[in-house]
Amino acid sequence: MKYAFYPGCVARGACPELYSATLEVCEILGIELDEQALEGAACTGAGVLQEKNLLLADTLNARTFALAEKSGLPLMTICSTCQGVMSQANQRLTEDPEYLAKVNETLADEGLEYKGTIDPKHLLWIIAEDLGIDFLESKIVRKLEGFKFAPFYGCYIVRPSKALKLDENPNRKQALEQVIETVGAEVVEFPGSTLCCGFPILTINPKNSQTMVANHTIDAKDRGADAMVTPCPLCHLNLDGYQPNAAALAKRDIDLPIIHLPQLVGLALGIAPEKMRLNKHLVSTKKLLSELAVAP
């Protein structure tokens, strides 16, 4: 299966480990990635550009979709936020032909046109829907038995349900849990798994943002999680990068590694942790990795 790969800004900048892990995992799963098709595609706007100018943000996303159409490939993302922002933009563009025509007028300057045929898909959904959980299971060489992982989705891959077509694909609401179980680990249920990580208000209201980090990581930790798994690099940035601040705010240790979805899958596929830069996290994964190394 081949996809036009849209890595998003974070995997290209602040979370290079997500990029490496994705390439490794896709190779083993037989997901072929065209890294050139969307090389020049802009940032989705991440919901922020939308605050300033919705039409502008929709135009940039339409341009990305038009580039994907040109490549003839389906579009793959690895970021919950990109997924949500693209799905919402796509909904506005495909629901209203007049709006699409207006956007296409701008794209025409560059000789592009969006016809409305793209259905952006996160790697998580590709694993659960396009490849199938059984296929994933067949590729696993190392069951992560005895480990407990807390799923953390990121708002944009669970809401709004209409743009994300959750009613048509009810599996999407449980996909992360399914992957955790398929790799042989146990799911830690906790109240925050579909709530906000606090990233969008990181600079606006650091205290609220860090309280969210503290609440989620402490809830998961106290329920026995060895790590938290997320398909969203922005959630990762906040939950990992600001966990020390959150721990200080909560006046207690937390020490909960936050790993990216492909890193979790990669461990079960037998990929060396360093190849997925698991040794480069801010909250150390050392303990987790050494336990994995000695686990039967």
Place this chain on the structure above:
Amino acid sequence: MEVNFKVQRFDPESTDLVSHYQNYQVEMTESSTVLDGLIKIREEDDGTLSLRCSCRAAICGSCAMRINGEAGLACNTKIVDVIPSDGSPITIEPAGNLPVIKDLIVDFQPFWSKFKAVEPWLQPGEIEPEGEYLAPEEDMIHLAGVVSCILCGACVSDCTVLEVDDNFLGPAALAKAYRFSRDPRDESDNQRLAQLNQPGGVWDCTRCMKCVEVCPKGVDPMDRIMLLREKVMDAGHNNTSGARHANAFAKFLKNSGWLDELRLPVLSFGIFNIKAMIGLIPLGIRSQLAGKRPPIFHHKLSSAKEIKKIFEKVESKK
């Protein structure tokens, strides 16, 4: 059909003052709503169960509560749509983020005081119109969605920011502020926008979309908040870290096509906000020390020029 409910109970007159769950089993039909079930429990099984309801038709807004963990109106939620497939009971809890008075009844006082704080009434200018003040249809039609708010509090119940901070005005009040701020007959926009620009106002929303998802009336509070942010910035209030963030974000994107999440916060706090920067610097440094990423320079995308052109073209239309 036999239905199992697990209802959160709280009795303010009990000695331990903690809530607990109680299970009920009732016989219902395919067309029954959650509210039908709760009323049946109260009438036939346990007269001490307290809940609010009136219209039973999603009009009065009094029956908002959490159904399987998510806020909604009990009267327009059909039982068959919320019975868990694994055979577990339907969980019913009072609305969140408001103090519980008894069982499913919450105190709406904090809801109303925030509502009042945004002055949800028309404030015309000095010069009064001679006759009736007619608002053109095209100025009002887009407010149809937001005026359909029935003040049920579902959005407030599930707002992720209210969960950590009582100070936030919250989705219902902000959606109402938008409604008046966009009304052509209202002339107090300057004060309104200045107030909404304060801490606890439009910038504190974390864009989690919970309010959009749970609102039974399609008010889309978050989208209104985003439109208010745009208005606040257009009115020249650009000196909050929220506005700086949005402006820096757009600038980054306009010039290079993408952005770098580790560089952006510096611009959002404002170069001179030393205190915030000191709190922030550790992430940059820690990040680099952990070897999480090499200290690269921000490069442009290959089609940065085309992207900039789109910016210029669309921005000029605004």
